[in-house]
Amino acid sequence: MILAPTDLRLRLAATSIAVACLSQLRSPAIAAAALAVALALWLASPARRHGHRLLHVEGFVLLLFLTLPFTVKGAPVFTIGPLAASAEGFARAALVALKMSAALLLVAALLGDLEPARLGGALRGLRVPEPVVRLFVLTARYVGLIRDEARRLREAMRVRAFRPRTDRHTWRSYGNLIGMLLVRALDRARRVEEAMACRGYDGRFPYAPLPAPLLRDWAGFALLAGGGILALAMDIA
Amino acid sequence: MAHIPDGILSAPVLIGGGLLAAGGVALAVRGLDDRAIPRTAILSAAFFAGSLIAVPMGPTSIHLLLSGLMGIMLGAGAFAAVLVALALQVLLFGFGGLTTLGVNTVNIALPGVLFGMALGPAICEARAPALRALLAGAVGALSVLGTGALVALSLALSGSEYTPVASVLVATYLPLALGEAFVTATIVAFLARVQPDALRPALP
Numbered sequence: 001m002i003l004a005p006t007d008l009r010l011r012l013a014a015t016s017i018a019v020a021c022l023s024q025l026r027s028p029a030i031a032a033a034a035l036a037v038a039l040a041l042w043l044a045s046p047a048r049r050h051g052h053r054l055l056h057v058e059g060f061v062l063l064l065f066l067t068l069p070f071t072v073k074g075a076p077v078f079t080i081g082p083l084a085a086s087a088e089g090f091a092r093a094a095l096v097a098l099k100m101s102a103a104l105l106l107v108a109a110l111l112g113d114l115e116p117a118r119l120g121g122a123l124r125g126l127r128v129p130e131p132v133v134r135l136f137v138l139t140a141r142y143v144g145l146i147r148d149e150a151r152r153l154r155e156a157m158r159v160r161a162f163r164p165r166t167d168r169h170t171w172r173s174y175g176n177l178i179g180m181l182l183v184r185a186l187d188r189a190r191r192v193e194e195a196m197a198c199r200g201y202d203g204r205f206p207y208a209p210l211p212a213p214l215l216r217d218w219a220g221f222a223l224l225a226g227g228g229i230l231a232l233a234m235d236i237a
Numbered sequence: 238m239a240h241i242p243d244g245i246l247s248a249p250v251l252i253g254g255g256l257l258a259a260g261g262v263a264l265a266v267r268g269l270d271d272r273a274i275p276r277t278a279i280l281s282a283a284f285f286a287g288s289l290i291a292v293p294m295g296p297t298s299i300h301l302l303l304s305g306l307m308g309i310m311l312g313a314g315a316f317a318a319v320l321v322a323l324a325l326q327v328l329l330f331g332f333g334g335l336t337t338l339g340v341n342t343v344n345i346a347l348p349g350v351l352f353g354m355a356l357g358p359a360i361c362e363a364r365a366p367a368l369r370a371l372l373a374g375a376v377g378a379l380s381v382l383g384t385g386a387l388v389a390l391s392l393a394l395s396g397s398e399y400t401p402v403a404s405v406l407v408a409t410y411l412p413l414a415l416g417e418a419f420v421t422a423t424i425v426a427f428l429a430r431v432q433p434d435a436l437r438p439a440l441p
Contacts, residue, residue, distance in 0.1 A: 019335045023243045023251075053330055058240060059409060060388065063402050071398045092398060099244030107243075108331045116328050131266045131274060132317060138278030139285070139321045143329075146279070146286040154290075164293045171292070171416060175423020178287040178303070182310070182424070183432050185283035189276040196275065203271040 003041065003224065004110050005217035008122035009210065014224035015110045019103045021228030025235050028091055031098040034231055038105040047112030054104055061100070068093040110224070116140035121207045134205060138192075146185060153177050239302065239345055239384045240326070243334035247395040254340030254391065261316035261346060268313055268438075277311055281318035285325065292420070294412045302413070304345050305380035306421050308353015309360060309373070312438030315353070319346035340391050348383025352376045354438075360425060361436050369429060370422040377421030378414040385410030 005011045025031045042048060069077075074088030117140040123133045157173060164170050213221075246254075269277060284303045291298040307315040320342045326332045333341060356376050363369040389403040428435045 016335055019243055020251075023246075023334075023336045024248055047331075050331075053332075056330075056332060058242070060392075060402065060406055061242065061245070063406075063409070064245070064392075064399065067402050068398060071401045089398075096245055100242050103243030103334065103336075104331060107327060107335060111328055112331060114328055116325055119328075129262075129266060131269055132262060132321070134274050135269075135278045135281070135317055136321045136324065138275060139281045139318075140325055142279050142282040143285050143325060146282045147289065150286045150290070164291075166293050166295055168419060171419035172423045174290060174292055175420045176427050177290070178283075178301075178420065179424040179427030179431070181283045181287055182280065182428065182435060185279045186276065186432065186435055189279040192279065193272060193275040201271075 003220050004045075005213065005220035005224075007210070007213040007217040008114070008119065009125040010213050010217050010221040011110060012119075012122060012126060014221045015107065017225040018228035019106055021232040022102055022106070023099055024232060025099055026095070027235050028095045028098060030231050030235050031095055031102065035098050035102040035105070037227070038102040038109065042105040042109040045109040045112065047108040050108070050112065054108060065093050065097065068096070120205060121210050124207050125210050130204065137205070142185075142188070146181060149184060150177070150181055153180060239388055240323070240333040240341055241337045241344075241388065241391060243336050245395065246337060246340060246391060250391055250395045251336050251340060254337070254343050256339070257347075258316070258320060258339035258342040261313070261343065261350070262320055265314045265317035269317070273314070277314050277318055278321075280307075280310060281321055284318065285322045288322075292416050294416055299413045299416055301417055301420055302345060302349075302381055302384060303417075303421075304349030304384065305353055305373075305376035305378075305417070306349075306424060307346070308349035308351070308380065309357040309376060309425070309436060310353075310438060312354055312357075313350055314438065315350050316342065316346045319349075344384050344387040344391060347387065349376075349380040352379045352383065357436070357438070361433070366426060366429070370426055373425035374418035374422040378418035381410055381414040381417045382407060385414075 005014060022031070022034045025034065069085040069089035070083045072086055072089035072092050074086035076084040077087050077090065078085055117137055119140070120133050120137040123136065124130065154177065157177065162173060164174075284307055288301050288303050291300060304315065304319065307318055311318055320338065323333055323338055323341050323345075327335060327338070353376055356372050360369055360372045360376070363372060385407040389406040392399040392406070393403040425436065
């Protein structure tokens with residue numbers, strides 16, 4: 001990625017500003033342009049390899065796309081019984097789809113290759129409250145570990161002929177699995193807390209001050225954040 | 238299930254949600270001393286892993302929210318745990334949204350914290366396993382339905398064209414509420430047998 005600032009503080013800030021701006025666009029043409037830019041950035045980024053992750057759509061979003069043509073008033077395109085689908089409604093659904101996809105691709109392109117457990121210093125640099133940062137890095141650190149634990153427990157269930165179905169047996173089995181995860185997590189938390197205390201933990205993680213961003217970081221920041229703000233300004237004008 | 242992506246909500250809703258979430262997280266952080274942070278963080282990672290399990294529900298499958306259980310086990314700390322989990326989902330899977338982090342945190346955490354803190358003490362005190370399971374199931378189901386109502390409210394406040402979807406949205410949460418009730422009841426029964434202390438938000 002040539003454009004993305006290597007400085008993580010600036011990269012997080014620029015992505016947030018750009019996504020916030022494009023989420024408020026009202027013109028389909030500008031939203032389409034934003035999608036084209038986001039797609040180009042995404043294709044040039046290493047996140048491209050994980051493309052299948054982006055295909056997920058929430059149920060209520062689908063419902064939204066299905067109903068918007070009928071709920072926005074305007075020139076009817078076709079009618080199903082008492083329902084009339086309007087051209088304005090289709091435009092509205094298209095606008096939402098364009099903005100959603102653009103934001104998704106932009107986040108994947110710019111933040112897809114970050115290692116969450118290493119973000120502590122950058123988040124501190126962005127004035128995120130210290131306890132929240134500590135919570136974030138610790139959670140990020142242990143998510144992978146506990147997911148592995150969950151995977152092993154599920155494999156153990158599978159080799160004992162457990163097949164998930166829609167019944168109370170399945171719910172009870174998964175409940176016991178999650179309960180076991182929580183018990184182990186509590187044990188682990190106690191050990192981690194003791195280990196930290198033994199090593200002189202005094203309620204703060206020492207973060208070395210980050211070096212000042214370079215000129216090219218600021219240039220990338222200005223391009224991304226400025227691009228978002230420009231798109232929004234053109235949209236309002 | 239309750240993750241509103243970027244590009245749907247209006248600016249006032251996003252800002253309002255952000256402010257409410259900041260208030261909730263401030264409340265959570267005030268109750269977290271240095272010793273409680275590893276516990277909250279690692280439990281939060283466990284809830285995250287638990288919510289990734291796909292539970293079959295008829296022809297499709299659901300992911301549990303576990304927000305009611307978080308309210309029982311973490312109290313107001315659930316605000317911080319949910320915020321962190323949602324931020325991680327964005328970074329790891331590109332799932333959810335950046336601008337909607339605040340709204341989504343409130344939508345998921347607020348009902349869990351309210352019902353978990355209201356019924357949590359009764360769950361700890363309950364002697365009869367059936368009563369405990371009933372209360373825990375109620376926390377799970379009510380938290381999910383509360384989240385559904387808040388998602389609907391976020392959409393309805395963002396634009397009048399979203400109102401028809403918003404009015405039927407809670408109905409789509411009913412299967413999730415059912416599964417969540419049974420699973421939450423089992424988890425609470427399991428913890429009450431194995432480690433009853435876990436059901437209290439504070440350290441002993």
